[in-house]
Amino acid sequence: MSDPILTAAEMRAAEAAVIAAGTSVDTLMARAGAAVAEAAWRFAGGCPTLILCGPGNNGGDGYVAARRLRARGVSVHVAAWAPPRTDAARAARAAWDGPVVPLEDAPAAPLLIDALFGTGLTRPLDDAIAAPLDRLAAGAALRLAVDLPSGVGSDDGAVLGPVPRFDLTLALGSLKPAHLLQPAAALMGRVAVADIGVPAPGATMHRIARPLLPEPGPADHKYSRGMVAVVPGAMPGAALLAAGAAQRAGAGYVLLADEGAGGADALVRRRWSPDLLTDARIGAIVVGPGLGRDDDARARLEAALAAGRPLVLDADALALLRDRLPLEAPAVLTPHEGEFARLFGDMPGSKIERARAAARRAGAVVLLKGADSVVAAPDSRIGIAPPAPGWLASAGTGDVLAGAIGAMLAGGLPPFEAACAGLWLHGDAARRAGPALIADDLVTHLAAARGACA
Ligand SMILES: NC(=O)C1=CN([C@@H]2O[C@H](COP(=O)(O)OP(=O)(O)OC[C@H]3O[C@@H](n4cnc5c(N)ncnc54)[C@H](OP(=O)(O)O)[C@@H]3O)[C@@H](O)[C@H]2O)[C@@H](O)CC1
Numbered sequence: 001m002s003d004p005i006l007t008a009a010e011m012r013a014a015e016a017a018v019i020a021a022g023t024s025v026d027t028l029m030a031r032a033g034a035a036v037a038e039a040a041w042r043f044a045g046g047c048p049t050l051i052l053c054g055p056g057n058n059g060g061d062g063y064v065a066a067r068r069l070r071a072r073g074v075s076v077h078v079a080a081w082a083p084p085r086t087d088a089a090r091a092a093r094a095a096w097d098g099p100v101v102p103l104e105d106a107p108a109a110p111l112l113i114d115a116l117f118g119t120g121l122t123r124p125l126d127d128a129i130a131a132p133l134d135r136l137a138a139g140a141a142l143r144l145a146v147d148l149p150s151g152v153g154s155d156d157g158a159v160l161g162p163v164p165r166f167d168l169t170l171a172l173g174s175l176k177p178a179h180l181l182q183p184a185a186a187l188m189g190r191v192a193v194a195d196i197g198v199p200a201p202g203a204t205m206h207r208i209a210r211p212l213l214p215e216p217g218p219a220d221h222k223y224s225r226g227m228v229a230v231v232p233g234a235m236p237g238a239a240l241l242a243a244g245a246a247q248r249a250g251a252g253y254v255l256l257a258d259e260g261a262g263g264a265d266a267l268v269r270r271r272w273s274p275d276l277l278t279d280a281r282i283g284a285i286v287v288g289p290g291l292g293r294d295d296d297a298r299a300r301l302e303a304a305l306a307a308g309r310p311l312v313l314d315a316d317a318l319a320l321l322r323d324r325l326p327l328e329a330p331a332v333l334t335p336h337e338g339e340f341a342r343l344f345g346d347m348p349g350s351k352i353e354r355a356r357a358a359a360r361r362a363g364a365v366v367l368l369k370g371a372d373s374v375v376a377a378p379d380s381r382i383g384i385a386p387p388a389p390g391w392l393a394s395a396g397t398g399d400v401l402a403g404a405i406g407a408m409l410a411g412g413l414p415p416f417e418a419a420c421a422g423l424w425l426h427g428d429a430a431r432r433a434g435p436a437l438i439a440d441d442l443v444t445h446l447a448a449a450r451g452a453c454a
């Protein structure tokens with residue numbers, strides 16, 4: 001894990017701690033504005049620039065950036081929505097010796113820098129702000145957002161009105177949830193983080209990074225690398241995908257509890273019996289892909305729950321789980337939004353809050369899938385996946401994810417780390433597989449993704 005993610009309140013607390021330790025807010029703003037100017041210079045090569053400044057410290061960053069860019073010889077215009085309302089922003093405004101025009105009168109420029117609102121946005125933009133922002137964004141060749149595009153909810157990734165698309169978003173100090181949560185994340189373009197000297201010790205949320213996974217050593221054997229048992233059901237293809245994914249994600253031994261055909265020769269196949277799951281060498285059981293929802297499926301799920309081994313519960317298993325929460329065995333649940341709603345009902349709050357509440361209720365790790373997958377642990381830790389290719393929206397990719405997580409669990413990772421690692425492998429395999437991928441391609445590319453984690 002790396003790259004902490006902070007809510008607006010956590011960011012303010014981190015900032016307050018740095019200020020209490022002797023760094024002034026003006027110094028932080030000077031760093032933030034300098035980082036914006038540097039990013040603009042590198043990104044747009046000194047082309048004529050219009051900077052939009054709001055009334056808070058986001059606007060203050062904009063005034064600092066204006067001064068810095070002009071000092072480099074860039075043609076800079078500044079437009080303001082309202083006069084600065086904080087001391088630091090007033091000081092930054094006073095240090096800018098160029099003109100400031102009202103937002104509605106601003107002429108478009110090739111580079112637009114949006115420093116209207118950042119983490120202090122409290123409500124949707126009214127039309128007097130949204131309309132000129134839209135016009136000026138449309139008239140620019142490149143758009144850079146300071147901390148966040150104005151109009152997105154920092155904590156929940158909501159888009160509070162018509163927010164233009166940006167090419168680059170410079171997150172100040174730390175990532176915020178909106179940088180990764182949809183729909184806001186889709187508007188940000190490339191996201192970069194500027195270090196402004198505000199550490200975030202004890203952050204509970206992180207962007208999921210490439211995991212460091214051990215290579216097999218001379219003392220390893222197939223069982224020490226991890227044995228995964230996959231419980232099949234009515235649709236054998238789904239279980240085959242999960243089993244193949246567990247193999248290619250690095251499990252040493254994969255057992256598919258089904259005598260049928262298909263899959264690699266290295267896949268061990270046995271006729272289903274609940275006793276198969278009592279093998280003490282099993283490090284993880286994957287149940288749900290293609291399971292079905294009839295009495296037989298229920299019996300298989302019960303056998304998996306009774307085995308006391310770490311579990312990955314996906315797809316149909318989630319539909320049968322409602323009366324079985326909280327779980328006793330260590331487990332990762334991998335619902336998409338529909339499965340989540342059926343299992344946990346209508347929950348209020350952001351995707352992060354819902355996943356967290358569900359993990360607490362389930363006594364298990366919940367990986368809420370989507371274009372912005374969120375992993376929540378019962379102890380409140382959160383991992384959010386970096387953006388993954390939209391081509392993953394394809395049949396069977398969830399089965400592959402379940403198998404990859406199974407391999408991570410069987411390899412010895414605790415459930416939260418296993419879910420995050422499996423998710424990273426899945427996204428990386430998708431990037432490698434490329435456009436129009438099918439789930440089978442993901443299985444193939446998991447091996448290279450796994451190899452990148454040494
Ligand atoms: N954290 C750090 O370490 C550092 C943070 N820094 C920077 O500070 C930023 C946060 O600054 P901030 O708290 O002053 O909030 P900001 O986003 O500028 O807006 C607040 C103002 O907007 C107003 N307002 C809100 N919504 C509105 C709406 N819809 N329409 C109209 N008005 C609206 C609101 O007024 P009110 O809600 O009271 O009416 C208030 O006046 C952060 O994103 C980063 O860029 C760096 O400078 C240094 C280090």
Ligand SMILES: [K+]
Nearest residue numbers: 114117146148
């Ligand atoms: K902004």
